Amino acid sequence: MESRPDRHSEALAAWLLQQLPDSAAVLPLRPLPGDAGQRRYYELAAERRYLAVYSPPHSEPNRTFVAVTQLLAANQLPVPKIYAVDFSRGFMLLQHLGAEPLRATYAERGSEALQRGLALLPALAAIDAAQLAWLPRYDEVRLQDEMALFADWFVSALLALPLSARERELLAALFGQLVESALAQPQGFVHRDFHCRNLMLASGGADAGIGLIDYQDALVGPLNYDLVSLLKDCYWQWPEATVDAAVADYYAAVIAVRQSAPTLAQFRQGFDWIGLQRHIKVLGIFARLALRDGKPQYLQALPLVIHYTLETARRYPALQPFAQWFEQRLMPSIQRQHWYPSAEERR
Known part of the structure; x- marks a missing residue:
């Protein structure tokens, strides 16, 4: 049985008849x-x-x-x-552009499908700075505002955990480190949500053309942001070797040829750290989507985002205080959530 059209779709249909x-x-x-x-x-x-x-x-x-x-x-x-x-x-x-996202081809085609998304990134990075002058900047205020969602929506609202003054100081110190790193990265066009659900396949299946959508929040910011959005995708996990190779290839093609380019090691740390900034933000956004906007399906993506968050925080000594706090303070509550897999399910 079909549901009754809402008032917006009825008005939209009338408008479409005028356009066509x-x-x-x-x-x-x-x-x-x-x-x-x-x-x-x-x-x-x-x-x-x-x-x-x-x-x-x-x-x-x-x-x-x-x-x-x-x-x-x-x-x-x-x-x-x-x-x-x-x-x-x-x-x-x-x-x-098509109703099938690139994500639909990952299981069958693996890294071959991933390469189709990666192939778009050099062209995005090549957009001339003069053409980007009107776009807002991924500045300190914006980066901090995004990460504030983590405490408000993920920790306080979803996990129902109060934060002490000392814990807020710990988070402020981490956020400051991540902002400093982000602002030091090579800058350019940032799609801001460049992942496997926003890359669409044209009709014709896996070998068809690919198109970009959902770029209305674009900014000028760290070039490694879109790279990490695809390689540490909230909806799909790639093997570490695949991520390492893709980061090295992007660095050689896009970053190394620039004046005053960072080393590959520096770029890789910046990649990981802007990924941590994104995933901290996403934990807050997905919690808000579930609690405020009635979209509980986003909770199912949280375990992978948590994995990415801890993986990066454990890797770098400067991030260890946050990693330890997350594991000791948040993980006991996270492990009791209905959306978090049991130890047996994680095997």
Whole structure:
């Protein structure tokens, strides 16, 4: 039994009929799975080349999405064409890049599939700085605000653990280290959510073209941010050897050729540390999505994010105080959560 269309999809359908007056295939709209934001996506019944979007104008940066689309298209990156936009109502008619994410090919194709995502990163890094002047910076305030979600939503709200003044000082010291590292990295275009669910395969299966989506929060920041987002993906874990090789290849192709380039060892530490910043943020965001936004499915990704967090914190002596605190203070509570696998399940 089909659910009744919501008021936004009905208004969107009426708008689409104005944009496509010669098409009899606008209705019905078929809803597609959503993302972490408030956007809603719809396929047109018999016009698979189109994607209809309702993106609430009060909460979503729609003008930025259009501007970043134009920037990426001008640099020959695979982004959807924009056919029509109504900013006041948050309606968009886009090219449909495909409904299957790159993630769907990982199990069968392994690192061969991963390489398709990695192949886009040099082109993103090559966008000229003059073209990026209007984008916001991944500055200290933004980096700190993101990590603050960890204490507020993951520790306090999800785990129901109060933080003492000393614990907050420990976190402040860690966050300061991670910010300093992030700001010292080679800078450039940052997609900010470059992972296997935001790389879409065109119709035609695993050998089809690949396209970028969900880049409306793009910034200028550390070039290793998108690299770690893909290699330490919250939805898929790659073998350490695969990660090591990909980091070395990216360094040789993108970083080593720059003036005043860091060494590979320095770049690798920066890669790990910006990954820790991202995963600390993600722990807070996924907890908030579950508790505030009614999206409990994001809790299922937390065990892998916790793994990444501890893996990096244990690796570097400067991060040991945080690693020890996380293991002693948080892990007992984490291990009692319904979403965390038992010791037997982790074997």
